Amino acid sequence: MLEGASVHTTLPVQDMERAGKFYEEKVGAKRGKAMSGGALFSIGGAEFTLYPTPNTERGGHTQMGIRVPDARAAVVELRGRGVVFEEYDFPGLKTEDGIADVGDVIAAWFKDTEGNIIGVVQFRE
Secondary structure: OOOOOOOOEEEEEOOHHHHHHHHHHHHOOEEEEEEOOEEEEEEOOEEEEEEEOOOOOOOOOEEEEEEOOOHHHHHHHHHHOOOOEOOOEEOOEEOEOOEEEOOOEEEEEEEOOOOOEEEEEEEOO
8 A cells, every 4th residue: 555655754834935945945846836835845755844823832852854974074064054053962872073873873953944953864884
């Protein structure tokens, strides 16, 4: 039934113009087609949707992960575009200069203009 399916993320936003500009200018996403209730964007061939909602509650966890071959280089690139990375210090997860290195995963997180938490993730093979 799900053969041939793909997965994409849908992110809630309060201000489509502000969020769209952030993803295009700061993250480097490409704006796709507008549709009722939102718009498609893509990063490296993977699509995600931004949809407007007055709801201001966010999940408090990573809403979308961007898988990259080199997380440290991606963080440098995104910082150069003005993206600010979060610092975390939890049991089993501590970031240093915004980056967590936890064995087989290197990751960093930032919040978009709408408060969604976005991860930049590198899986070590």
